[in-house]
Amino acid sequence: xxxxxxxxxxxxxxxxxxxxxxxxxxxxxxxxxxxxxxxxxxxxxxxxxxxxxxxxxxxxxxxxxxxxxxxxxxxxxxxxxxxxxxxxxxxxxxxxxxxxxxxxxxxxxxxxxxxxxxxxxxxxxxxxxxxxxxxxxxxxxxxxxxxxxxxxxxxxxxxxxxxxxxxxxxxxxxxxxxxxxxxxxxxxxxxxxxxxxxxxxxxxxxxxxxxxxxxxxxxxxxxxxxxxxxxxxxxxxxxxxxxxxxxxxxxxxxxxxxxxxxxxxxxxxxxxxxxxxxxxxxxxx
Amino acid sequence: xxxxxxxxxxxxxxxxxxxxxxxxxxxxxxxxxxxxxxxxxxxxxxxxxxxxxxxxxxxxxxxxxxxxxxxxxxxxxxxxxxxxxxxxxxxxxxxxxxxxxxxxxxxxxxxxxxxxxxxxxxxxxxxxxxxxxxxxxxxxxxxxxxxxxxxxxxxxxxxxxxxxxxxxxxxxxxxxxxxxxxxxxxxxxxxxxxxxxxxxxxxxxxxxxxxxxxxxxxxxxxxxxxxxxxxxxxxxxxxxxxxxxxxxxxxxxxxxxxxxxxxxxxxxxxxxxxxx
Numbered sequence: 053x054x055x056x057x058x059x060x061x062x063x064x065x066x067x068x069x070x071x072x073x074x075x076x077x078x079x080x081x082x083x084x085x086x087x088x089x090x091x092x093x094x095x096x097x098x099x100x101x102x103x104x105x106x107x108x109x110x111x112x113x114x115x116x117x118x119x120x121x122x123x124x125x126x127x128x129x130x131x132x133x134x135x136x137x138x139x140x141x142x143x144x145x146x147x148x149x150x151x152x153x154x155x156x157x158x159x160x161x162x163x164x165x166x167x168x169x170x171x172x173x174x175x176x177x178x179x180x181x182x183x184x185x186x187x188x189x190x191x192x193x194x195x196x197x198x199x200x201x202x203x204x205x206x207x208x209x210x211x212x213x214x215x216x217x218x219x220x221x222x223x224x225x226x227x228x229x230x231x232x233x234x235x236x237x238x239x240x241x242x243x244x245x246x247x248x249x250x251x252x253x254x255x256x257x258x259x260x261x262x263x264x265x266x267x268x269x270x271x272x273x274x275x276x277x278x279x280x281x282x283x284x285x286x287x288x289x290x291x292x293x294x295x296x297x298x299x300x301x302x303x304x305x306x307x308x309x310x311x312x313x314x315x316x317x318x319x320x321x322x323x324x325x326x327x328x329x330x331x332x333x334x335x336x337x
Numbered sequence: 338x339x340x341x342x343x344x345x346x347x348x349x350x351x352x353x354x355x356x357x358x359x360x361x362x363x364x365x366x367x368x369x370x371x372x373x374x375x376x377x378x379x380x381x382x383x384x385x386x387x388x389x390x391x392x393x394x395x396x397x398x399x400x401x402x403x404x405x406x407x408x409x410x411x412x413x414x415x416x417x418x419x420x421x422x423x424x425x426x427x428x429x430x431x432x433x434x435x436x437x438x439x440x441x442x443x444x445x446x447x448x449x450x451x452x453x454x455x456x457x458x459x460x461x462x463x464x465x466x467x468x469x470x471x472x473x474x475x476x477x478x479x480x481x482x483x484x485x486x487x488x489x490x491x492x493x494x495x496x497x498x499x500x501x502x503x504x505x506x507x508x509x510x511x512x513x514x515x516x517x518x519x520x521x522x523x524x525x526x527x528x529x530x531x532x533x534x535x536x537x538x539x540x541x542x543x544x545x546x547x548x549x550x551x552x553x554x555x556x557x558x559x560x561x562x563x564x565x566x567x568x569x570x571x572x573x574x575x576x577x578x579x580x581x582x583x584x585x586x587x588x589x590x591x592x593x594x595x596x597x598x599x600x601x602x603x604x605x606x607x608x609x610x611x612x613x
Binding site for chain 2: 060061062063064065068087089090092095111129131132144147148149150151153154155163186188189190191192193194219220221222223224225226227241242243244245246248249252253255256259260270273274277298303304306307309
């Protein structure tokens with residue numbers, strides 16, 4: 053099974069819309085939403101037979117006050133300001149790093165696993181689908197992304213593709229989304245911000261030696277920047293595999309929980325088919 | 338007064354709102370905490386005059402002293418070291434700079450060395466600051482922490498937060514007096530707005546909403562806010578003209594004087610709420 057991650061750098065460029073549309077067009081695939089902070093893909097899919105697991109991806113320090121002599125060493129070694137003057141743990145600041153546990157002369161401290169979210173795998177009309185949600189404000193998005201990708205693997209039933217919906221940015225959760233994938237598709241929009249973020253996310257793919265393709269969404273919004281993007285991609289050796297026009301009807305469809313494929317937007321469907329063919333053709337070489 | 342601008346969902350208009358707000362009020366510092374993909378500078382066009390490297394401390398082994406006992410790897414919760422055949426391997430990008438390994442080493446065989454993960458850049462009077470995470474680095478918190486340390490105590494501050502709802506957002510909004518949650522009238526926008534609302538409630542922060550790309554479909558957000566008694570501070574209409582201006586790096590307030598006035602009014606409204 054080959055894995056393709058759809059990422060963007062900048063948020064809101066259309067990752068989930070593209071992934072949802074691909075999931076309707078591509079045969080023989082599974083999908084995973086790896087934006088665990090703010091997952092959206094499930095809103096467009098009807099899930100059945102959902103299996104759900106609690107996720108304990110983080111640890112937090114705890115104090116056994118029967119043993120604690122309030123010497124304050126834990127507070128001094130903590131680099132996250134997670135221990136107060138009165139020797140109480142601030143859970144939101146604790147990274148579960150273990151430094152206080154190691155330093156405590158009384159053996160009064162220990163780490164406890166905490167529940168920081170959940171993962172799920174379900175059946176949809178368009179194949180097996182996994183997603184997750186990190187508790188608000190929690191640590192460890194990257195680890196949860198890795199967990200989502202791990203969770204869907206045992207459900208593989210001869211599928212050829214795993215299509216991954218990534219999160220914005222270039223940090224831990226994006227790195228966890230693209231590690232070990234066969235290719236990434238970077239979805240961008242022709243704005244100055246979009247261009248700046250595209251360059252960074254393509255650098256990231258290059259850094260990890262993953263082939264990257266580009267899809268310019270709303271390409272006719274600013275032709276100057278679209279041209280600049282295409283020129284940049286040619287220079288740097290990235291293939292632009294799709295260009296989708298600015299169309300308020302796409303937003304309108306989403307408002308009704310529908311993809312442009314659902315509404316039968318033929319121009320869009322042709323473009324997505326052609327995008328997918330270009331990516332798969334490259335990968336089969 | 339410190340105002341944080343966040344959204345849960347990316348691309349709803351955090352930077353548009355924070356940069357517009359900064360430009361609509363006097364004596365205001367702007368801080369771009371979206372250090373993975375900073376965009377505020379595209380709109381505010383600052384002249385960068387100071388570049389500060391952001392350094393973190395990572396462990397290094399003094400080979401002569403190390404016995405390969407493995408206590409460091411046992412103490413580390415982030416898999417940033419492994420002991421193979423008596424040799425300690427360190428993976429510095431996974432390190433959370435906590436110092437647990439140093440504390441755990443019974444031979445004093447570990448020291449900390451500095452390693453750069455990105456930069457903080459400012460203009461000459463520090464009214465503009467942003468951070469940039471180096472490509473390939475997973476952990477951005479130390480850059481956000483450095484930006485937050487440079488927040489001016491007096492005057493007004495607008496903090497442009499990263500998307501999402503995890504630790505980077507917590508770090509960015511911490512100690513703020515008020516949060517503006519930016520959303521758009523789509524099911525995605527609503528879903529992620531709810532996540533952002535949960536987050537600021539958990540942190541005990543006061544907040545209000547800016548509805549961006551408002552249209553005849555705004556009902557979905559209006560109903561959510563009415564049901565929960567959440568204040569919609571301001572609406573920015575959905576328009577291709579605004580989107581085109583944005584694409585060129587032009588803020589909507591530059592094209593529309595009324596909108597600039599509205600941002601000023603929103604600021605006074607927030608001031609009233611915070612001081613009340």
